[in-house]
Amino acid sequence: MKKVAFYTLGCKLNYSETSTIARQFEQKGYQKVDFTETPDIFIINTCSVTENADKKCKKIVKEARAISPNAYVAIIGCYAQLKPKEISEIEGVDAVLGAAEKFRLIELLDGFVRPPQAQVFASNIEQATNFHHSFSYGDRTRTFLKVQDGCNYNCSFCTIPLARGESRSDTLENILAKAKEVAQTGEVKEIVLTGVNTGDYGIINGKRVHRFIDLIRALDEVEGIERFRISSIEPNLLTDEIIAFVAQSKKFVPHFHIPLQSGNNKILRLMYRRYQKELYADRIRQIKTLMPHCCIGVDVIVGFPSETNEDFLETYNFLNELDISYLHVFTYSERANTDALKIKEIVPHKVRNERSKMLHILSDKKRRFFYEQNIGKIATVLFENDVENGRMHGFTQNYIRVSAKYDPLLINEIKTVLLTNIDTNGFMEVEEVVESNFPNRIISNSFTVA
Ligand code: SF4
16 A cells, blocks of 8 residues: 655645545545655645745655655645746656646556656646635544635735636535535534635636625534634625624634735735725724624735835734734735736835734734633633643634643533633633533623623
């Protein structure tokens, strides 16, 4: 039995796809092993957004070769689609597969016999029109279920449309069937809906067939899954209808991750984003009016070309005033074949780094404030399979990271807890509570003061 190991860089979508490809291997009789267990085959799933994608890819290939010098090494993922030739020239690589080919890996590589020279199977991205359903299973306490792929937005800084192609989705029927399949394992408590532009869900064969709200309404009825989480949603697609639905949903948790990218309208225009800061602020207000306890994460890019100090400070102040819970800060970096390269006023790297630091500090402040607002409230926590210095972790519905004394019986369990205080690492400490002691309180998506 040949042994195969996987390494995944990047986003939840990549994790769901790696997991699906791993199941294909297992169905064909291969044994899935850890990276260090001298595999016969390595599959490395790359990311184009990751900083220094090329260096990371080279490093992983080198490590793979050191572990199993004669193993077969195949590279897939966004970076493989964008730079197939460059990757094929990395020493130790045997094959590179693009977006349209990665799910046919076993068939295309036929027996995994090392070729004298790396083989490249990467068609133009226009050929990547099929939707391959994927979900992660068995690696984590949560399952990432892919509902949508590709993007038609073409933001001026982003290579994802070039790496993943046009927006396309799975059918509602297929997604429901997959969610039920996951539920029937009896092991998964939470499903995270994953896509490139998740809120654009519903385009099938180039035509809009469904809307995102149809999808979440249908999933809310799936039995056997306790929580659904939306990985990320563009502000212009986050409608009042979606917010109102989540606010009253039994299973969709009060947590949104909404890319902002800049709090300055000139920069938003240059980024080809489809909204202005006023719309974003309105979305946050709407969410917080219906769900005061909702966690809101924000993506933001610093150092986009032509971003002046004043522009950045406008973003900083905008974020500072918004009722949000944390930031994911990205430092702008130049990407081949993107329109942002045409803007000549480059922001020096030193300035980009300084802005990034300022926003990281702001993010810590926001997170702490959000956690403090939740002390004394009752929540449910899904505990994860991790242990560090005798402690384990989990997340509440509204994405507060909880720390508790390690107990293997808690892994993958949902417990009702009282949020007590923030520890020195910034995690929430909790005490378990018995629901029957709180007979008048509804403990679901809503939170009540203890
Ligand atoms: S919405 Fe913009 S940033 Fe997001 S994947 Fe699409 S093109 Fe990239």
